[in-house]
Amino acid sequence: MEGKTSRIIHDDSEKIYRLDNKHVVKRTLMSLIYVATTKTSDDYAWSSIKKLMNELRDTYEFLKYVQIKDIKQLRYTIDDIIIEPNLNNIEPRDLGKAIQDIIDLLKKYLGKKAGYFFIQEFREVLGEEYHKIIKSMGVDLRLVELQNELYGVNTDKYKIKDDSNSNIAYVEKID
Numbered sequence: 001m002e003g004k005t006s007r008i009i010h011d012d013s014e015k016i017y018r019l020d021n022k023h024v025v026k027r028t029l030m031s032l033i034y035v036a037t038t039k040t041s042d043d044y045a046w047s048s049i050k051k052l053m054n055e056l057r058d059t060y061e062f063l064k065y066v067q068i069k070d071i072k073q074l075r076y077t078i079d080d081i082i083i084e085p086n087l088n089n090i091e092p093r094d095l096g097k098a099i100q101d102i103i104d105l106l107k108k109y110l111g112k113k114a115g116y117f118f119i120q121e122f123r124e125v126l127g128e129e130y131h132k133i134i135k136s137m138g139v140d141l142r143l144v145e146l147q148n149e150l151y152g153v154n155t156d157k158y159k160i161k162d163d164s165n166s167n168i169a170y171v172e173k174i175d
Helices: 021-037 042-056 061-065 085-089 092-113 118-126 128-136 141-151
Strands: 007-010 016-019 066-068 081-083 158-163 168-173
Touching: 021 042, 021 066, 021 081, 021 085, 021 092, 021 118, 021 128, 042 066, 042 092, 061 066, 061 085, 061 092, 092 118, 092 128, 118 128, 118 141, 128 141
Parallel strands: none
Antiparallel strands: 007 016, 066 081, 158 168
């Protein structure tokens, strides 16, 4: 687990854990699947993740290191997500872009079933420590929540201005 992509996490008992890309992606996918299964069937949630991962392999070649078992072989556990160690060699920012696309595509797949609170529920299931890690990779779930809130109002009058240097987003009213 040593390497440039490992991150150190402390829990309440002050134990130190090292998490690499493999662990982060597995937890992210499992959290997405879990939230999706609360909105639709287990089969649909798992097959949607499998399908979108296949679609994204053209854009992110490194996703070849991530496999979801065939639907007929699923036991619906985290062991059904197989990730090769080579994923740990991928730059965190590149992986973050893929994670963001996975989240966005899953929301589209689920459509109205995803609902207004999908990202909030996902963030809660993912956990704050993992959210901090994927945020460092460029995936800010609080920003996505803010964007979702804006879609609930007349967004023609507002725009989100993202300051990538400070990871702060601003909402501006358009006159």
